Amino acid sequence: MKTPLEGLRILELGHFVAAPFCTRLLADLGADVIKVEPRQGDPVRQWGDMVDGHSLWWSVHGRNKRCVTLDLKSEKGRALVLRLVARCDAVVENFRPGHLDKLGLGAEVMRGVRPGLIITHISGYGQDGPYRDRAAFGVIGEAIGGLRYLTNHPPGTSDLPPVRVGVSIGDSISGIYAAFGLMAALWQRDRVGGDDQARTVDAALTESVLSLMEGVLPEYGALGKIRAPSGGGLATAAPSNAYPSRDGCWVLIGANSEPLFAKLAQVMGQPELADMPCYQGNKARVENVAALDALITQWTRTLDADELLARLGEADIPSSKAYTAADCAADPQYIARGMVRRVEDGWFGCEVLHPGIVPHVPEAPGRVRWTGPRIGAHNDEVYGGLLGLADSEIAALRAEGVI
Amino acid sequence: MKTPLEGLRILELGHFVAAPFCTRLLADLGADVIKVEPRQGDPVRQWGDMVDGHSLWWSVHGRNKRCVTLDLKSEKGRALVLRLVARCDAVVENFRPGHLDKLGLGAEVMRGVRPGLIITHISGYGQDGPYRDRAAFGVIGEAIGGLRYLTNHPPGTSDLPPVRVGVSIGDSISGIYAAFGLMAALWQRDRVGGDDQARTVDAALTESVLSLMEGVLPEYGALGKIRAPSGGGLATAAPSNAYPSRDGCWVLIGANSEPLFAKLAQVMGQPELADMPCYQGNKARVENVAALDALITQWTRTLDADELLARLGEADIPSSKAYTAADCAADPQYIARGMVRRVEDGWFGCEVLHPGIVPHVPEAPGRVRWTGPRIGAHNDEVYGGLLGLADSEIAALRAEGVI
Numbered sequence: 001m002k003t004p005l006e007g008l009r010i011l012e013l014g015h016f017v018a019a020p021f022c023t024r025l026l027a028d029l030g031a032d033v034i035k036v037e038p039r040q041g042d043p044v045r046q047w048g049d050m051v052d053g054h055s056l057w058w059s060v061h062g063r064n065k066r067c068v069t070l071d072l073k074s075e076k077g078r079a080l081v082l083r084l085v086a087r088c089d090a091v092v093e094n095f096r097p098g099h100l101d102k103l104g105l106g107a108e109v110m111r112g113v114r115p116g117l118i119i120t121h122i123s124g125y126g127q128d129g130p131y132r133d134r135a136a137f138g139v140i141g142e143a144i145g146g147l148r149y150l151t152n153h154p155p156g157t158s159d160l161p162p163v164r165v166g167v168s169i170g171d172s173i174s175g176i177y178a179a180f181g182l183m184a185a186l187w188q189r190d191r192v193g194g195d196d197q198a199r200t201v202d203a204a205l206t207e208s209v210l211s212l213m214e215g216v217l218p219e220y221g222a223l224g225k226i227r228a229p230s231g232g233g234l235a236t237a238a239p240s241n242a243y244p245s246r247d248g249c250w251v252l253i254g255a256n257s258e259p260l261f262a263k264l265a266q267v268m269g270q271p272e273l274a275d276m277p278c279y280q281g282n283k284a285r286v287e288n289v290a291a292l293d294a295l296i297t298q299w300t301r302t303l304d305a306d307e308l309l310a311r312l313g314e315a316d317i318p319s320s321k322a323y324t325a326a327d328c329a330a331d332p333q334y335i336a337r338g339m340v341r342r343v344e345d346g347w348f349g350c351e352v353l354h355p356g357i358v359p360h361v362p363e364a365p366g367r368v369r370w371t372g373p374r375i376g377a378h379n380d381e382v383y384g385g386l387l388g389l390a391d392s393e394i395a396a397l398r399a400e401g402v403i
Numbered sequence: 404m405k406t407p408l409e410g411l412r413i414l415e416l417g418h419f420v421a422a423p424f425c426t427r428l429l430a431d432l433g434a435d436v437i438k439v440e441p442r443q444g445d446p447v448r449q450w451g452d453m454v455d456g457h458s459l460w461w462s463v464h465g466r467n468k469r470c471v472t473l474d475l476k477s478e479k480g481r482a483l484v485l486r487l488v489a490r491c492d493a494v495v496e497n498f499r500p501g502h503l504d505k506l507g508l509g510a511e512v513m514r515g516v517r518p519g520l521i522i523t524h525i526s527g528y529g530q531d532g533p534y535r536d537r538a539a540f541g542v543i544g545e546a547i548g549g550l551r552y553l554t555n556h557p558p559g560t561s562d563l564p565p566v567r568v569g570v571s572i573g574d575s576i577s578g579i580y581a582a583f584g585l586m587a588a589l590w591q592r593d594r595v596g597g598d599d600q601a602r603t604v605d606a607a608l609t610e611s612v613l614s615l616m617e618g619v620l621p622e623y624g625a626l627g628k629i630r631a632p633s634g635g636g637l638a639t640a641a642p643s644n645a646y647p648s649r650d651g652c653w654v655l656i657g658a659n660s661e662p663l664f665a666k667l668a669q670v671m672g673q674p675e676l677a678d679m680p681c682y683q684g685n686k687a688r689v690e691n692v693a694a695l696d697a698l699i700t701q702w703t704r705t706l707d708a709d710e711l712l713a714r715l716g717e718a719d720i721p722s723s724k725a726y727t728a729a730d731c732a733a734d735p736q737y738i739a740r741g742m743v744r745r746v747e748d749g750w751f752g753c754e755v756l757h758p759g760i761v762p763h764v765p766e767a768p769g770r771v772r773w774t775g776p777r778i779g780a781h782n783d784e785v786y787g788g789l790l791g792l793a794d795s796e797i798a799a800l801r802a803e804g805v806i
Contacts, residue, residue: 001598001600001602004584004588005591006591007591007596008590029584029587048617049618049622049625049626049628055618056621056622056624057617057618060617060620060621125736126740126763127763128740129735129736129739130735130736130739131736132736139637139643139655139657140655140657143645143655143724143725144731144734145726145731146728146730146731147569147570148645148653148726149653149725149727150570151566151568152653153563153566160635161644161645161647161653162566162635162725163565163632163633163634163635164633164634164635164636165550165553165554165568166550166633167615167617167619169615172615173576173579176576176579176580176583177579177761177762179583180428180579180586180762181432181762181764183586183589183590184407184432184586185407185764186586186590187408187411187586187590187593187594188405188407188408188409190590190593190594190595191589191593192593192594192595192597193410194594194595197404197405197766198766199404199407201762201764202765203761203763204740204763206736206737207737207742207762207763208761208762210737211758211759211761212570212572212576213570213728213731213758214464214570214571215451215452215458215459215460215463215464216570217463217728217743217756218459218462218463218755218756218757219451219452219459219460219728220728220729220731220732221459221745221756222454222459222753222755222756223452223454223459225452226727226728227728229566229569230566230567231566231567232566234567240542241564242546242551242564242565250552250555250564254543318543321546322546322552322565323546323548323552324549324630325549325616325619325620325622325623325628325629326629327549328547328548328549328613328616328619328623329620329623329624331547332533332534333528333529333609334613336532336533337531337532337610339610340620342624348625351624352624353620353623353624353625356614358613359581359584359606359607359610359611360604360605360607360610361584361588361603361604361605362530362605363601363603
């Protein structure tokens with residue numbers, strides 16, 4: 001059975017995180033993604049930890065794509081990219097809004113050679129509006145989306161700044177949204193009885209984050225309420241937090257219901273807590289959460305994480321370590337589902353640890369067909385095989401610096 | 404021109420956040436989503452702040468869907484849901500894995516009445532594997548995905564626990580992944596030349612989060628490196644952090660390049676900083692980031708956020724407030740793009756503030772056709788209009804408690 005996106009061809013005019021993440025998802029589900037890079041390569045190839053000059057992240061970020069070089073600013077490069085566009089179902093790009101127009105590669109030009117082309121833009125703020133030309137930075141976009149204000153301890157409890165999520169989460173989320181929007185547009189265009197029409201998908205980092213903000217906007221609009229950060233806990237339920245173990249791990253415990261709290265009190269060896277008025281009922285526990293969390297912390301600090309989790313698990317209390325990379329890599333569920341897998345990568349001469357393919361499609365799951373390729377690794381295959389250029393033409397383009 | 408998902412019909416057997424969020428995205432882009440609820444309604448209708456007993460979040464979370472009631476556990480309810488399945492392109496559900504099978508609504512049964520049905524499951528850990536039956540909680544899933552370990556200050560700098568992101572981010576991310584996977588499966592099934600085959604989309608909260616973890620897995624696998632939390636900053640570049648203003652806001656400043664740092668030093672009135680060996684070059688700044696951030700903080704504390712941002716903006720230094728709900732609601736770019744919009748909601752007798760439709764499709768953007776409906780609001784329309792039941796049959800089903 002075919003993987004979901006077998007037969008789909010995507011041209012990536014992207015760099016850094018958002019667009020390449022979007023196309024990784026498409027490639028993982030079987031699409032033929034052709035990534036166009038300048039001759040010096042996408043700068044993301046140098047990001048993160050390297051081994052022998054090769055980025056480990058790139059092994060994942062570039063997997064399953066065909067990588068070609070192309071100077072978009074040269075006239076010959078422009079002609080070549082249009083030949084590629086003509087063979088593709090869609091383009092995914094994340095230059096600054098308007099940049100492709102300046103290169104003579106605007107929507108009309110591309111649709112001139114490929115009618116019905118779906119063009120997917122990813123940007124910081126969107127393709128129009130007063131801020132469209134502002135430089136896009138992930139940390140800024142996440143802040144404007146409303147995320148950074150919330151990744152903090154409650155007002156008045158700490159002088160420390162709100163934390164970053166630790167990965168480029170705004171870029172990734174806008175990348176998934178873009179992949180979703182692209183597939184929605186393709187479904188309408190390509191389905192039996194479809195309209196064969198070109199559509200544009202305009203995904204913005206800020207807006208992608210804002211869209212996850214639950215009731216934050218309507219609650220502000222109707223009540224003037226500003227959602228505040230709640231630290232490690234929940235604003236409306238207790239106890240639910242991350243607690244320190246004796247061996248220095250953080251252990252999440254969610255015991256914010258009457259039966260669960262009673263069980264927790266039991267496991268803590270302090271069953272009387274469940275009967276104290278200050279901890280009876282969720283409302284009382286929320287009001288006295290600081291004292292309650294301090295009591296729980298006092299107990300968790302006496303046990304190593306493994307022992308703590310064993311006791312909580314026996315009592316059926318929702319709990320987990322805050323997984324580190326090592327915990328993720330060792331998790332039996334991830335391993336059973338192929339969500340942590342070892343993949344041969346020729347650059348490193350060994351296997352590299354990859355995340356699996358999300359979402360899982362059991363009838364025809366995608367595969368890691370290959371890891372992040374070298375710069376221009378597929379020039380011959382794409383320019384020769386797909387576009388039909390002769391070896392001599394390819395050699396000439398290479399000599400001229402076009403590819 | 405048609406919105407991307409006009410003509411698509413989805414049956415939601417979902418509750419809480421993940422599946423309903425997935426179907427909101429589909430409905431926003433034009434799909435006909437029929438949400439099946441028990442007669443007491445989805446518990447999420449009671450979540451968040453309420454006005455006159457109505458949840459403001461629900462106005463957004465339930466928008467654009469048709470809501471019908473149905474007792475899935477009754478034989479008549481089961482028969483009815485299968486009649487709905489027969490009229491739908493896909494099902495989206497987030498019960499515990501195996502629950503629908505127990506109700507006699509497993510994949511084979513559903514595909515018996517609707518061959519080619521795409522079934523989209525969202526769960527905590529996936530539909531198989533040793534942990535599939537564990538209870539799924541967002542905060543636990545995010546911890547297992549590797550997110551919670553990173554939303555913290557650097558080890559050794561604070562005793563406070565790692566923070567929650569402040570919204571159900573794991574649920575939302577798995578919801579977007581599910582929507583993407585569903586559209587991918589539909590494209591392969593429905594396209595001209597497609598295979599008309601049933602596929603299953605199995606999206607897990609933990610795996611959706613793990614998939615965003617950049618180079619975390621390969622770097623651990625090859626180097627044994629465990630990515631550590633970096634607080635408000637970046638581990639590899641400085642200065643980039645959230646800094647406090649005089650009036651108690653957090654202001655993000657990203658000045659982690661030579662020219663930007665020189666500009667910042669200038670704006671701070673301390674141009675000599677850029678020439679000091681301890682701050683010259685990114686490497687030195689990262690090594691001395693604590694002292695550098697303290698200096699910047701000393702300066703930012705002397706100015707209100709507006710003044711601070713004006714000065715930073717003049718110097719073209721990437722910067723922004725950490726937006727609160729109020730800031731999001733007032734943002735000119737969001738307003739210009741329809742990403743913050745006032746929507747009439749009959750329940751509240753006034754307009755409610757909604758986030759817009761993501762991603763934006765300029766040729767045919769989705770609309771908020773209606774806000775979160777009452778329980779069973781579309782029973783007559785769906786059971787009568789779509790399934791063709793007589794009024795008397797509907798009345799009988801209602802009397803028997805089936806709908």
